[in-house]
Amino acid sequence: MMAKTTQGAKPGPGELAERAKRRRMIRTVASLMVAGGVTGFTLALTETGPEGILNATITPTIAIALTLAYLVACGLGAFFMLRDMDEHELAFHYWSSAVAGSAYALAYPAWFLLWKGRLVREPDHLTLFILFIAVSFAAYLFKKSR
Amino acid sequence: MLRAERGWSQAELGGRLGVSRQAVNAIETGKYDPSLPLAFKLSRLFAMRIEEIFDDGEDDAGR
Numbered sequence: 001m002m003a004k005t006t007q008g009a010k011p012g013p014g015e016l017a018e019r020a021k022r023r024r025m026i027r028t029v030a031s032l033m034v035a036g037g038v039t040g041f042t043l044a045l046t047e048t049g050p051e052g053i054l055n056a057t058i059t060p061t062i063a064i065a066l067t068l069a070y071l072v073a074c075g076l077g078a079f080f081m082l083r084d085m086d087e088h089e090l091a092f093h094y095w096s097s098a099v100a101g102s103a104y105a106l107a108y109p110a111w112f113l114l115w116k117g118r119l120v121r122e123p124d125h126l127t128l129f130i131l132f133i134a135v136s137f138a139a140y141l142f143k144k145s146r
Numbered sequence: 147m148l149r150a151e152r153g154w155s156q157a158e159l160g161g162r163l164g165v166s167r168q169a170v171n172a173i174e175t176g177k178y179d180p181s182l183p184l185a186f187k188l189s190r191l192f193a194m195r196i197e198e199i200f201d202d203g204e205d206d207a208g209r
Contacts, residue, residue: 011157012161012162013162014154014161015155015161016161017164018160018161019157021161022166086164087181088165088166088172089168091178146177
């Protein structure tokens with residue numbers, strides 16, 4: 001019932017605009033992935049001391065540089081992504097953020113209370129951060145696949 | 147279908163509206179309700195009233 005392609009060989013102005021927008025979005029996401037990779041690689045290269053991301057240390061200069069790089073990448077990434085993101089995609093992100101926020105609001109108090117009872121180790125921020133990101137990503141993929 | 151009548155693909159309509167092909171597909175299949183600004187854009191693009199483009203499922207006879 002629905003035509004999938006424009007009738008005629010040449011893409012129309014709307015199709016060209018849609019393609020350009022998609023290309024810009026792919027470029028933004030790829031740039032963010034490269035920035036994340038460089039940050040992670042730098043962190044891994046400059047870590048000293050005991051093993052493990054929570055135990056190893058980096059110099060204050062590297063710490064400030066990586067923090068600035070992260071904040072700038074997030075700021076620019078958000079700007080460029082929001083510029084090219086439509087309301088449909090934005091709705092996916094709102095929904096997945098709400099699900100991830102709910103997971104955090106459930107997980108932290110539950111973990112905290114169990115820790116108070118000496119049943120589990122103390123809640124740690126890195127695990128909770130990873131939980132938030134993982135749930136957000138899973139919720140986004142779930143919504144997107146439907 | 148209004149889009150098909152004009153020979154437009156979903157990507158073509160999406161580009162003219164400033165949304166993705168996926169958004170057009172979701173609107174056409176009833177999986178996503180567009181915002182009022184987007185509905186007005188559609189209305190202007192097709193030169194039709196919003197209620198002529200969208201069906202809210204309410205029966206007028208019952209009002």
